[in-house]
Amino acid sequence: MLKVYNKLLKEFGKQHWWPVTNKTEDQRSSSDSRFEICVGAILTQNTSWQNVEKAIKNLIESNMLSKEAIRNATINKVAKLIRSSGYYKQKAKKLKIFASFSGSISRENLLSLWGIGPETADSMLLYAYNKPYFVVDAYTKRIFTRLGMIKGDESYEEVRALFEKKLPKDVEIYKEFHALIVELGKRYCKKEPDCKNCPLKSDCGHAIKHK
DNA sequence: CGCCAGGGCCTCA
């Protein structure tokens, strides 16, 4: 597991995922940047990050990227701004529900909110709140199934538990590893994988079978 | 034109 991480880190370098907006030009507070990460986590559900970036840009330009602004806006107003991220009516509702949540941020509380499932909750906890929850996504399952390290029919929680058991409990490693997994999934371990050029081909039984 | 992207909810067995 750590070997895979180190290989990917060497191959791709640091990914620096979140926070996205450059904090040089405006003095956004850390709570602003936290909220922005959580918004991104919701908007990117089953959606390419490019489409999400446009939506976030629209929110910023309308001065709407804050809990208060989203909480006080109508669903339609939010929906219009985030249209490019897809599923925009659902996501507008999800954003409003999250922006209206005033309890403490725990995994259990996040999961109790409509629109926040395990991956979104863990993304928020890890990237916005620096808590050691490993984020499992479709790429993670696909890649580690092909690597032969899981069977592929495990539940989200089972896969998460495996990673958290195998890896040192280190937030920075969790953040970087998940980002690297996404990068490998996008570049090589696609639905139709490009095994020939994959940096993990020497470790991967799947790559050997598929020439 | 078809396929898919940094999922989650609902329904129905």
Added chain:
DNA sequence: TGAGGCCATGGC
């Protein structure tokens, strides 16, 4: 508790 349908835009 798990499979299948649904949500929707934009890039290639």
